Structure formats: C-alpha cells, structure tokens
Amino acid sequence: MKPTVHDIAKIAGVSLATVDRVLNGRPGVRAVTRGKVEEAIASLGYVRDLAAANLAKSRTYPFVFILPENDNSFMIGLREEVLAAVVRSSTERTDIRIVNVPPFDPRALVAALNELLGEKPAGVAFVAIDAPEVREAAGRLTGAGIPIVTLVSDLPDSTRDHYAGIDNIAAGRTAGSLMGRFLSAPSTAGQMRCVAVLAGSMLVRDHRERLEGFSAVIGDAYPDIHILPVLEGRDDPVLAETMIADALRRNQDIAGIYSLGAGNRGLIRAVQRAGIASRPLVIAHELTASTRAALIGDVIDAVLNQDAGHEVRSAIRVLKAKADGLPVLAAQERIRIDIFLKDNLP
Amino acid sequence: MKPTVHDIAKIAGVSLATVDRVLNGRPGVRAVTRGKVEEAIASLGYVRDLAAANLAKSRTYPFVFILPENDNSFMIGLREEVLAAVVRSSTERTDIRIVNVPPFDPRALVAALNELLGEKPAGVAFVAIDAPEVREAAGRLTGAGIPIVTLVSDLPDSTRDHYAGIDNIAAGRTAGSLMGRFLSAPSTAGQMRCVAVLAGSMLVRDHRERLEGFSAVIGDAYPDIHILPVLEGRDDPVLAETMIADALRRNQDIAGIYSLGAGNRGLIRAVQRAGIASRPLVIAHELTASTRAALIGDVIDAVLNQDAGHEVRSAIRVLKAKADGLPVLAAQERIRIDIFLKDNLP
DNA sequence: CAAATTCTGATTTACGTACCTCAAAAATTG
DNA sequence: CAATTTTTGAGGTACGTAAATCAGAATTTG
Numbered sequence: 199m200k201p202t203v204h205d206i207a208k209i210a211g212v213s214l215a216t217v218d219r220v221l222n223g224r225p226g227v228r229a230v231t232r233g234k235v236e237e238a239i240a241s242l243g244y245v246r247d248l249a250a251a252n253l254a255k256s257r258t259y260p261f262v263f264i265l266p267e268n269d270n271s272f273m274i275g276l277r278e279e280v281l282a283a284v285v286r287s288s289t290e291r292t293d294i295r296i297v298n299v300p301p302f303d304p305r306a307l308v309a310a311l312n313e314l315l316g317e318k319p320a321g322v323a324f325v326a327i328d329a330p331e332v333r334e335a336a337g338r339l340t341g342a343g344i345p346i347v348t349l350v351s352d353l354p355d356s357t358r359d360h361y362a363g364i365d366n367i368a369a370g371r372t373a374g375s376l377m378g379r380f381l382s383a384p385s386t387a388g389q390m391r392c393v394a395v396l397a398g399s400m401l402v403r404d405h406r407e408r409l410e411g412f413s414a415v416i417g418d419a420y421p422d423i424h425i426l427p428v429l430e431g432r433d434d435p436v437l438a439e440t441m442i443a444d445a446l447r448r449n450q451d452i453a454g455i456y457s458l459g460a461g462n463r464g465l466i467r468a469v470q471r472a473g474i475a476s477r478p479l480v481i482a483h484e485l486t487a488s489t490r491a492a493l494i495g496d497v498i499d500a501v502l503n504q505d506a507g508h509e510v511r512s513a514i515r516v517l518k519a520k521a522d523g524l525p526v527l528a529a530q531e532r533i534r535i536d537i538f539l540k541d542n543l544p
Numbered sequence: 545m546k547p548t549v550h551d552i553a554k555i556a557g558v559s560l561a562t563v564d565r566v567l568n569g570r571p572g573v574r575a576v577t578r579g580k581v582e583e584a585i586a587s588l589g590y591v592r593d594l595a596a597a598n599l600a601k602s603r604t605y606p607f608v609f610i611l612p613e614n615d616n617s618f619m620i621g622l623r624e625e626v627l628a629a630v631v632r633s634s635t636e637r638t639d640i641r642i643v644n645v646p647p648f649d650p651r652a653l654v655a656a657l658n659e660l661l662g663e664k665p666a667g668v669a670f671v672a673i674d675a676p677e678v679r680e681a682a683g684r685l686t687g688a689g690i691p692i693v694t695l696v697s698d699l700p701d702s703t704r705d706h707y708a709g710i711d712n713i714a715a716g717r718t719a720g721s722l723m724g725r726f727l728s729a730p731s732t733a734g735q736m737r738c739v740a741v742l743a744g745s746m747l748v749r750d751h752r753e754r755l756e757g758f759s760a761v762i763g764d765a766y767p768d769i770h771i772l773p774v775l776e777g778r779d780d781p782v783l784a785e786t787m788i789a790d791a792l793r794r795n796q797d798i799a800g801i802y803s804l805g806a807g808n809r810g811l812i813r814a815v816q817r818a819g820i821a822s823r824p825l826v827i828a829h830e831l832t833a834s835t836r837a838a839l840i841g842d843v844i845d846a847v848l849n850q851d852a853g854h855e856v857r858s859a860i861r862v863l864k865a866k867a868d869g870l871p872v873l874a875a876q877e878r879i880r881i882d883i884f885l886k887d888n889l890p
Numbered sequence: 891c892a893a894a895t896t897c898t899g900a901t902t903t904a905c906g907t908a909c910c911t912c913a914a915a916a917a918t919t920g
Numbered sequence: 921c922a923a924t925t926t927t928t929g930a931g932g933t934a935c936g937t938a939a940a941t942c943a944g945a946a947t948t949t950g
Contacts, residue, residue, distance in 0.1 A: 202937085213898065214900085216897085222938075231897080246936090250935070250938090251938070253593075253936080254939080374887070530853065535888050536882075537888075542718040546906095548906060549908095550906085559929045560930085561910095562927085568908075574917090574928090593906055593907070597907050599906080599908095599936065
C-alpha cells in the first residue's frame with residue numbers, strides 16, 4: 199500500500215495537523231518536530247497523491263496563452279490546438295485563456311506580459327519575440343513566481359522555465375543537408391549550383407537560426423552550392439510569389455529553393471507557373487494543407503514540420519509540472535523536427 | 545462550476561443513490577426514472593470527475609506488458625522504457641507487470657496471452673507476432689473485455705484496440721525515397737546501381753512491410769536502381785557483418801545498403817572495414833548508441849527511428865482510456881517515423 | 891514563577907465520486 | 921386487496937489530502 203499522511207503521523211509520533219503543516223510549509227512547527235516528520239516522510243518514501251490533493255483544493259490551473267494575431271496556416275493551426283486544449287479544460291483541471299497580441303510587436307507583447315503580473319495565473323505560455331524588453335518582462339513574471347514557457351519561438355538567456363519548440367538551428371542544418379544531398383550526385387562534380395532562400399523576416403529569431411544552420415551545412419559540406427541573397431517575403435503569399443517568380447526568371451539556373459518561413463502558397467504558385475523543365479528542388483517548413491498538396495503533387499520535395507498539437511500539449515504538461523514543483527520528463531517534452539517526404543505523410 | 549452528481553439529482557428530482565445507480569449501470573431503476581436522470585446528465589453536460597472516481601475506488605490500472613527476450617539495442621531500450629513506466633507507477637495509478645517470452649515464438653506468446661485470461665488485467669500491451677493463433681488468443685482477450693494494444697509490431701485483422709508503433713510500409717517507402725534521391729542526381733542517367741538490403745527475418749511482419757515499401761518506391765520512381773536479393777541476418781551483429789562483408793566483396797558496385805532490421809553493429813563494422821573508396825550509402829533503422837556514432841562518423845547516412853519511450857507512454861495512455869471507455873486523441877497517439885541525419889540528432 | 895507566546899493535537903468539514911445498508915414507497919402479482 | 925417484489929430515498933462511510941478551529945501542552949519571556 200502506498201503510504202499516506204496518516205502513516206507519516208503514526209511513524210513520526212505526531213498528529214495529522216502537524217504533518218500537514220510540514221508538508222505544506224505552514225508555520226507553527228518546531229525544528230525538532232519538523233525534522234521527525236521529514237525523517238518519517240523520507241523513510242516511508244511518501245509522495246503526495248496529486249489527484250487527491252487537487253480534489254481537496256478543488257484546484258484548477260489558470261493558464262494564459264499569448265498568441266500573435268498572425269494569419270498564416272501555422273499560427274492558425276497553433277491557435278486551434280490551444281482552443282482544443284480549452285475544450286479539454288474541464289477534464290484536465292485547466293482554465294486556459296488566450297490573449298491576442300499584434301504580430302512582430304515587442305511592446306505589445308511586453309504590455310500583455312505585464313498585465314499578467316497582477317492576475318497571477320498558474321502559468322504563462324507565449325510565442326516569444328527576441329528583444330531585451332521582452333526578456334525583462336519575462337524576468338518579472340518568473341520573479342513573481344509565475345512559471346513561463348516559450349512556445350514555437352524561444353527567448354534565450356532569459357529566465358523562462360522551458361521552451362516548447364524545435365531547435366531551429368538543427369532544422370536549418372537538416373534542410374541544408376537534404377538540399378545538398380538531393381542536389382549533388384556522388385559522381386558528378388565541378389559545376390556550381392544556386393539555391394534561393396525565402397524567409398519571412400530576418401528580424402525573427404527562428405528564421406535567422408534556420409538560415410544560420412542551413413548556411414553552415416552548405417558552406418561546410420557542399421561548397422559547390424551557392425546561396426543567393428535571402429528573399430524576405432514577410433510570410434505573405436502574394437509577395438512571396440512575386441519574389442520567387444522574379445528570382446526564377448532572372449536566375450535560370452536556380453537548382454533549389456529553401457523556404458524557411460510561412461507564406462508557402464505563393465511559393466508553390468510561382469514554382470508551378472515557372473514550368474516543369476526548370477523545376478527546382480524545394481524544401482519548405484510547416485506541413486499545411488497547401489504544402490501537403492504540393493508534396494503529393496511533386497512541387498515540394500521535403501517539408502520540415504513542428505507539430506503544433508504536441509507543442510501546445512507539452513507546454514501545458516510542463517506548466518502543470520512547474521506549478522506543482524515537479525520535474526519534467528525531458529525526453530517526453532522534446533519537440534522533434536519532423537521530416538516529411540511524400541512517402542511518410544501522416 | 546462544473547456540474548456534479550448532486551446537481552444531476554436536483555435537476556432530475558431523484559436521490560443521489562438513483563443517480564449513482566444510473567451512472568454505474570447498477571440495477572433497480574425503472575426505465576422512466578433512468579430516462580429522467582439521463583436527460584439531466586445530458587442537459588447539464590455532466591462528465592464524471594475521473595480523478596475523484598479513481599480516488600473513491602482507490603483504483604489502480606493493472607497492466608501487463610509482454611516483451612520478447614531479444615538482446616538487440618532497440619528491444620533493450622524498449623524494456624528500459626517500460627521499466628521507467630513501472631517506476632512512475634505509483635504516481636500514475638498504474639501497476640505494470642512485465643512478462644518475458646522467447647523471441648519469434650508464436651506459441652510462447654499465445655501461452656502468455658492465455659495465462660492473462662484468468663488474471664484479468666485492466667489492459668495488455670504486447671509485441672505481436674503475425675500468426676493466426678496469436679490473432680485468436682488476442683480475440684479471446686478482447687472477448688473477455690480486456691483492452692489490448694500491440695506494440696512496435698502490429699497484428700492486423702485482429703480485434704486489438706490500438707497499435708502503438710510506426711507504419712512500416714511508410715517507413716520502407718521513406719527509406720526508398722531517401723535512397724533514390726541520395727543516389728541519383730537529376731542530371732546523370734543511364735547507369736544501373738545496386739542496393740543491398742539487410743533484414744532480420746522475412747518471417748517478421750515489420751521487416752516484410754519495410755521491404756515492401758522500399759521496393760515499391762525504388763521500382764516506381766528509381767528504375768535505374770537494382771535491389772539485390774535480401775540478406776537475412778537474424779538481427780545478429782556477427783552474422784550481419786559476415787553477410788555484408790561478403791556482399792561488398794562479391795559485388796564491387798554496391799551503391800547503397802538498406803538495413804531494415806536490428807544488428808547494425810555488424811553492418812557498421814563491415815562497412816568501415818571495406819574502406820572509404822567504395823563506401824556505399826547506408827540507411828538503417830533505430831537510433832542506438834552504435835547507429836548514432838556511425839551517423840556522426842559518416843558511416844551511416846540516415847537513420848529511421850521509432851521512439852520507444854513514446855510508444856510505451858502512448859500504449860499506457862491508450863490502455864487507460866480504453867479501460868475507462870474514453871476516446872483516444874488520435875493525433876497525439878500517432879507514432880511518427882523519425883528521420884535522423886547527423887544534423888538533427890537529438 | 892506567573893504570564894505571554896509558541897507549538898502541537900484532536901477533531902471537523904470539504905472536494906467529487908463509489909458503494910453500502912436500511913427503510914419507505916411504489917408497482918406488480920396472485 | 922393483500923402479499924410480494926421492485927424501485928427509490930436517505931444516510932452513512934470511504935478514498936487521500938487540504939484547511940480550519942480550538943483547546944491544551946510546552947516553551948519562552950519578564
């Protein structure tokens with residue numbers, strides 16, 4: 199039988215009330231008595247029954263998710279996953295509120311974070327913007343004892359408790375490696391190839407990191423591949439289409455395109471219209487309805503993906519654990535970089 | 545506030561005892577009364593508080609995992625993950641027992657399954673062997689109301705409730721696709737290449753399916769690649785080394801090797817000893833200490849992996865849900881095919 | 891050493907559900 | 921319509937913990 203508080207009381211020779219005081223850090227216990235109780239707890243290997251404790255406290259976990267009002271498929275999908283978690287709230291004892299902020303706006307994000315200082319939720323998850331003022335706002339929250347998790351985009355060198363997202367440098371490296379291997383045959387050599395890179399904005403950390411990883415691998419392992427200047431499409435399908443179409447027209451020998459941001463609908467249209475003869479090798483991020491179709495239709499060759507559902511569920515699990523002062527299962531919470539070819543689409 | 549049994553009683557105009565009788569399917573309730581109660585339940589949107597119910601029942605979930613006594617790294621890792629789950633048992637209200645059976649032995653597996661008919665655990669997970677008698681034994685268990693989940697290797701056309709493992713045909717297709725793309729440059733053409741396939745045994749379903757997927761893609765999309773007759777290494781490093789070394793000696797123009805089973809240590813040694821000049825492209829399954837080292841050391845080019853930890857945790861979640869008659873979150877429980885290059889190693 | 895203060899024990903209620911008993915009410919049977 | 925059976929109500933205890941009250945004991949203070 200699992201030991202209970204009653205067993206502790208018996209072993210330590212104290213009353214239930216004293217055990218409760220020790221367990222919940224309430225005052226009014228002499229050091230000697232506290233010692234006896236802690237000894238009993240250790241000797242019994244007691245672990246508090248969280249379900250029973252939460253029942254007694256009729257506890258719910260009030261969490262806040264701060265999401266940018268972005269309209270690309272990935273962010274829409276992420277939002278849907280949070281909403282799905284809201285639906286599950288009653289069964290999971292959570293009470294999740296979504297706060298919307300304008301995208302790419304550090305000050306709005308800081309304002310939203312500051313707002314929460316008074317509210318004191320049991321945890322906060324947000325899509326970080328890599329700026330000093332955001333780091334400071336995050337510091338204030340953790341300083342106030344509120345666990346915070348960054349979602350999709352990290353905030354390094356901050357006090358955030360956890361990052362629920364992929365390693366973007368590794369993602370870029372993986373894309374570079376696939377690009378290099380798909381493009382070069384072991385036998386052929388000598389000729390130079392060009393690769394175009396389409397990003398959303400170089401101001402966003404994930405995009406910078408992906409480019410960094412991509413460039414590093416291409417530079418190190420595939421010196422015969424030349425990376426063209428980055429096209430910043432602002433994650434906008436229309437702009438992306440124009441830019442890619444232009445690039446393909448100007449530069450007939452583009453052998454590959456790496457799209458490391460969103461707005462892939464435009465990219466796909468541009469490649470389709472350019473004609474099959476010169477179809478470049480395309481590697482993109484995020485599995486959405488359009489990239490999936492493009493993968494099946496042989497317009498995109500590989501898609502790197504992060505599973506938004508996993509990220510949201512992981513963030514919630516981690517916030518709960520942090521709120522309860524419990525350790526997290528690192529292996530379980532690691533968000534993986536999914537590589538999809540048309541052959542392993544889910 | 546979440547509705548409770550008390551609210552139901554009030555709304556339906558009956559006593560708590562009657563609500564309890566309806567909720568738990570106990571006899572002694574007239575159809576009319578039952579109707580009133582069910583109506584109240586529906587109108588309130590009542591959902592039973594599982595934590596409280598389990599506390600009241602002081603319920604634990606007695607689960608049984610049947611594992612083959614295989615000594616390859618993957619199975620050892622799988623076993624470790626189950627043991628880790630055993631350690632977590634007290635916090636997760638599970639009571640997990642491991643039953644060992646000799647590998648590749650349908651009759652032993654059937655005996656182990658039959659044994660459980662009397663024991664009546666709340667759920668059974670096992671690594672299936674694709675044989676009619678196993679299917680029948682599984683049918684007897686589900687017939688007795690015991691939820692069962694197949695782990696790593698599936699049992700199609702059976703009554704199993706769930707499969708916690710990867711789609712092996714898709715895995716084979718993915719390997720084929722990677723092999724094809726890594727080997728052939730878009731420009732070069734004409735010359736025939738040979739690819740060797742190393743399997744454990746063609747009697748095991750996962751291996752058959754992987755080969756099936758691999759062959760299909762190569763046949764369809766890469767007609768200039770020739771697949772050599774399958775080498776059956778019985779997942780044994782020593783045998784695998786001999787077979788691969790032999791094949792490389794006999795067939796100087798082997799351009800690639802697909803290792804779809806275990807026993808990769810032998811494969812790695814054979815490739816390393818064959819010398820760098822003729823180093824073929826190698827795609828293997830399961831990320832272990834040795835395949836990881838080989839990936840970093842450029843002896844293996846890609847590793848397809850299934851995360852044993854995820855499989856075990858998923859199996860437990862699903863068994864719990866089935867035991868409680870709850871639905872499973874399909875998206876959460878889908879086991880993905882991880883593709884690892886040296887660039888995205890965790 | 892009495893008074894004030896700090897600890898500690900005993901007991902109770904609560905969380906939401908399960909499960910039990912016993913009596914009373916209602917329905918069914920002969 | 922009396923006897924029997926079935927259905928229902930009322931109430932309690934339990935699960936393991938939280939949190940509160942209040943009285944009594946131990947300790948410290950002046």
